Amino acid sequence: MSDETPLEPDCAKVLDNLYLFLDNEMEEATWDDVHAHIADCGPCLSEFDLERMVKELVARSCAERAPEPLRQRVMYSIRSVQVEIHKTRE
Ligand SMILES: [Zn+2]
Numbered sequence: 001m002s003d004e005t006p007l008e009p010d011c012a013k014v015l016d017n018l019y020l021f022l023d024n025e026m027e028e029a030t031w032d033d034v035h036a037h038i039a040d041c042g043p044c045l046s047e048f049d050l051e052r053m054v055k056e057l058v059a060r061s062c063a064e065r066a067p068e069p070l071r072q073r074v075m076y077s078i079r080s081v082q083v084e085i086h087k088t089r090e
Helices: 007-016 018-022 028-040 042-061 068-089
Strands: none
Touching: 007 018, 007 028, 007 042, 018 028, 018 042, 018 068, 028 042, 028 068, 042 068
16 A cells, blocks of 8 residues: 555544544544544554553443433443454453
8 A cells, every 4th residue: 555644644633533433423434543543543543442441430420411322322332332442362
């Protein structure tokens, strides 16, 4: 492939959009990009884990108010990333 994309701009884009990603509030194409990148990139993965933990704490503290379908969507997207991560590490 001659069209090489440097990692740094991608990482910046991913980290900029991390909260949108966690909230499932980005366009599907962008979401797929970010999802693929996180599954493949150590630094972004660490950052993602950190933000995810923060988000889980926040979600827990206001769990009574969070609409269940939204929570399930977020949990599903997190799980699917974790599956990718396990595949990548094998
Ligand atoms: Zn990255």
